[in-house]
Amino acid sequence: MSPKSKKIDFEKTLAELEALVERMEQGELSLEDSLKEFERGIALTRGCQQALADAELRVRQLSADGSESVPNGLGQDEGKPDDAQ
Numbered sequence: 001m002s003p004k005s006k007k008i009d010f011e012k013t014l015a016e017l018e019a020l021v022e023r024m025e026q027g028e029l030s031l032e033d034s035l036k037e038f039e040r041g042i043a044l045t046r047g048c049q050q051a052l053a054d055a056e057l058r059v060r061q062l063s064a065d066g067s068e069s070v071p072n073g074l075g076q077d078e079g080k081p082d083d084a085q
Helices: 010-025 031-062
Strands: none
Touching: 010 031
16 A cells, blocks of 8 residues: 555544444443444544644744744643653
8 A cells, every 4th residue: 555545534534433432431332332433432442542743743844944942842742841851
C-alpha cells in the first residue's frame, strides 16, 4: 500500500468515529457487535491521532525559519501544564 493510499480524510474519519460512539452509547448492540465497533473505533482513533501528528509536524516544519511562532501547547498532551515537558 502506498503512503498516499494510507492517508485518511480526517473530518470524514472523525465523523465516522463520532457516529460509532453514538451507536455504542445507545447500548443496543450485542456483545460481539460492540467488540467489533470498539475495534473499529480504536483503528479510527489511531488514524486521527496520526493525521494530527502529521499536521503538527508540518506546522513545525513550516514555522522552522523562526519568522512565525508555533502556538503554545501545540503537541502537548491534554491536561499537562506547559512547563511539564
